[in-house]
Amino acid sequence: MRQQREGSPFTGLATVALKEAADHMTSARIHLVMLLVLLTAVGAVYAAIGQITETVSQDQFLFLRLFTTAREPLPSFVAFLGFLLPLVAIALGFDSINGEYNRRTMSRILSQPIYRDALLTGKFLGGLLVIAICLLVLWLLVTGLGILLVGLPPSGEEVLRGLAFLLASFVYAGVWLAVALVFSTLFRSPATSALATLTVWLLFTIFWPMLAPLIAGALVPVDPLNPMTAVDLVEVERAISRISPNTLFGEMTLALLNPETRSLGIVFSNQLSRALIGAPLPVSQSLMLIWPQLAAMIAALLVLFTAAYVSFQRQEIRA
Amino acid sequence: MSTVIETKGLVKRYGRIAAVDGVDLTVEKGEVFGLLGPNGSGKTTTILLLLGLTEPTAGTVRVLGLDPLRNPLAVKRRVGYMPDQIGFYDNLTGRENLLYTARLLGLSGAEASKRIDEALERVRLVEAGERRVSTYSRGMRQRLGLAEVLIKQAEIAILDEPTSGLDPQSTQELLDLILALSREGMTIVLSSHLLAMVQSVCDRVALFSRGRIGLSGRVEDLTSDVLGGTHVVEVEAQDVDLAQALADAPHITGVTQQRPGLWRVDADEDARPEIARRVVMAGGRLTAMSIRHTTLDEVYVRFFEEDRHHAAAA
Ligand SMILES: Nc1ncnc2c1ncn2[C@@H]1O[C@H](COP(=O)(O)OP(=O)(O)O)[C@@H](O)[C@H]1O
Ligand SMILES: [Mg+2]
Numbered sequence: 001m002r003q004q005r006e007g008s009p010f011t012g013l014a015t016v017a018l019k020e021a022a023d024h025m026t027s028a029r030i031h032l033v034m035l036l037v038l039l040t041a042v043g044a045v046y047a048a049i050g051q052i053t054e055t056v057s058q059d060q061f062l063f064l065r066l067f068t069t070a071r072e073p074l075p076s077f078v079a080f081l082g083f084l085l086p087l088v089a090i091a092l093g094f095d096s097i098n099g100e101y102n103r104r105t106m107s108r109i110l111s112q113p114i115y116r117d118a119l120l121t122g123k124f125l126g127g128l129l130v131i132a133i134c135l136l137v138l139w140l141l142v143t144g145l146g147i148l149l150v151g152l153p154p155s156g157e158e159v160l161r162g163l164a165f166l167l168a169s170f171v172y173a174g175v176w177l178a179v180a181l182v183f184s185t186l187f188r189s190p191a192t193s194a195l196a197t198l199t200v201w202l203l204f205t206i207f208w209p210m211l212a213p214l215i216a217g218a219l220v221p222v223d224p225l226n227p228m229t230a231v232d233l234v235e236v237e238r239a240i241s242r243i244s245p246n247t248l249f250g251e252m253t254l255a256l257l258n259p260e261t262r263s264l265g266i267v268f269s270n271q272l273s274r275a276l277i278g279a280p281l282p283v284s285q286s287l288m289l290i291w292p293q294l295a296a297m298i299a300a301l302l303v304l305f306t307a308a309y310v311s312f313q314r315q316e317i318r319a
Numbered sequence: 320m321s322t323v324i325e326t327k328g329l330v331k332r333y334g335r336i337a338a339v340d341g342v343d344l345t346v347e348k349g350e351v352f353g354l355l356g357p358n359g360s361g362k363t364t365t366i367l368l369l370l371g372l373t374e375p376t377a378g379t380v381r382v383l384g385l386d387p388l389r390n391p392l393a394v395k396r397r398v399g400y401m402p403d404q405i406g407f408y409d410n411l412t413g414r415e416n417l418l419y420t421a422r423l424l425g426l427s428g429a430e431a432s433k434r435i436d437e438a439l440e441r442v443r444l445v446e447a448g449e450r451r452v453s454t455y456s457r458g459m460r461q462r463l464g465l466a467e468v469l470i471k472q473a474e475i476a477i478l479d480e481p482t483s484g485l486d487p488q489s490t491q492e493l494l495d496l497i498l499a500l501s502r503e504g505m506t507i508v509l510s511s512h513l514l515a516m517v518q519s520v521c522d523r524v525a526l527f528s529r530g531r532i533g534l535s536g537r538v539e540d541l542t543s544d545v546l547g548g549t550h551v552v553e554v555e556a557q558d559v560d561l562a563q564a565l566a567d568a569p570h571i572t573g574v575t576q577q578r579p580g581l582w583r584v585d586a587d588e589d590a591r592p593e594i595a596r597r598v599v600m601a602g603g604r605l606t607a608m609s610i611r612h613t614t615l616d617e618v619y620v621r622f623f624e625e626d627r628h629h630a631a632a633a
Contacts, residue, residue, distance in 0.1 A: 012423045016423075019422075026410070103409070112395060316373045317372040
């Protein structure tokens with residue numbers, strides 16, 4: 001085991017990250033995914049604009065409605081993002097480590113004067129960089145479309161909320177990138193790691209909303225004579241569903257883009273007694289509301305990255 | 320002469336099998352050292368241990384006086400490595416691949432492009448350097464691997480199976496390059512399972528068998544120690560008993576009849592004139608005679624066969 005190491009673990013980090021980002025930017029696979037995201041985003045926003053101009057007359061947060069308004073049969077922009085961002089992240093990350101083994105470049109790169117830390121972290125940062133660029137472009141696109149087609153510049157508060165939403169999306173995609181990174185260190189075959197990551201994604205996207213009530217029901221039997229057990233059931237179900245990053249992301253977008261959202265838990269009518277229903281919260285309050293969700297996602301991201309790190313540090317570099 | 324690589328009692332186990340089982344190795348500055356042995360005998364594992372790419376189960380490694388696990392960056396900065404079946408980024412050109420390495424080495428842009436130009440020139444890939452690596456032949460990839468070692472201006476180059484999969488011409492080309500680098504003072508450690516192919520370039524060799532070094536030393540010393548001679552003369556002659564005719568001849572260390580009229584003579588120098596003279600004196604007719612250096616394959620087979628017989632007898 002390495003007791004003390006000389007030199008910085010960050011030597012070569014920037015080089016690896018930039019190479020990784022450049023590779024993604026020129027790869028056909030990423031071009032395809034980006035194209036898909038771009039088309040759906042434009043489609044969703046365009047549909048939302050149609051809906052808005054038809055129905056809404058007076059709305060304080062017209063700009064934010066661009067993100068959240070759905071028009072049948074299309075879902076809203078945020079719903080699309082919640083669905084597609086994990087796919088983008090998975091496409092970026094599923095072969096980051098095992099791909100180097102398969103190209104037989106791993107031992108050549110690691111025989112250069114850098115630590116493994118730099119390679120793994122650099123690959124992760126390279127992926128994050130691409131995600132950040134992609135999200136920024138999308139965000140600017142939506143804003144631009146909104147200004148052009150609705151003719152309404154966003155207010156300062158809306159821009160703030162939009163930026164917070166950008167950050168939330170970034171962290172959400174980062175979690176999925178970390179999931180993909182873990183599987184790419186665990187499995188030597190990119191097909192296996194892609195399948196494993198997609199399985200997790202399917203589990204959380206499709207099955208988790210169905211499973212959470214079942215699990216909660218099994219854990220908390222409801223006593224018809226005691227109404228508190230019903231409340232417990234809902235609380236437990238909510239806790240279970242929050243294991244999924246998709247739930248956390250959904251709650252964050254809800255609080256950020258619908259300023260009327262006052263709570264992300266169940267609300268009793270007596271708690272609302274003195275609140276003005278429908279009155280929007282200030283940005284700072286909405287940020288307080290999503291803070292636990294954001295912190296949980298960042299924590300998940302760090303845990304996943306550490307898992308990838310531990311598994312990679314112990315590998316023998318024979319390829 | 321100073322020692323640049325030294326291992327003591329190096330062991331690497333995978334579960335119950337020992338891939339490397341007590342290897343003591345010293346490589347001197349400036350020599351070409353061959354790690355030779357059949358597939359699976361532990362050469363690659365030994366190399367990975369030298370580079371710190373895997374951790375030993377037991378034993379110590381010193382490369383340029385440093386421990387590759389404690390000072391990995393210092394060792395990797397001064398040691399070039401060309402892995403077995405070397406891979407590059409196929410979507411990049413040869414030059415771009417080298418540029419990435421140069422950046423990882425921390426070279427400045429100007430210094431990097433100067434070294435890359437020199438290295439590509441050296442391995443004759445100047446034009447191909449602008450093409451994608453996906454279009455390269457096996458031999459070109461190996462040469463690109465050598466170019467990478469050159470860019471590093473490494474003091475030691477560790478080449479794992481540098482000639483495997485190459486046609487005879489590319490092999491010779493690569494071996495010539497390796498010899499040229501050696502003449503400029505680079506220490507070279509190379510591994511190969513084709514013993515005879517690389518024996519001409521190696522100053523010293525270590526013969527691996529099942530994770531251990533059975534024999535090591537200069538090629539001539541090994542052949543004369545194990546087989547008693549450095550040359551093999553094949554003699555075709557009629558009407559003579561060669562074993563008897565050469566019974567007391569100088570420099571002859573062994574005579575074996577391979578079939579009627581064909582003998583193999585082991586000698587420690589070119590003994591053809593003496594053999595010819597004796598065949599004629601004994602009244603025989605000499606029809607053909609050829610000489611070659613004893614190959615390490617013969618040494619290997621003889622040594623480890625005997626080893627196995629001893630092991631079986633014991
Ligand atoms: N990761 C591993 N797990 C188990 N056994 C291994 C592993 N890597 C190599 N070996 C075994 O170690 C032995 C030596 O392998 P290697 O050093 O690659 O030999 P060589 O390079 O001489 O062909 C072989 O028997 C091989 O099967
Ligand atoms: Mg090998």
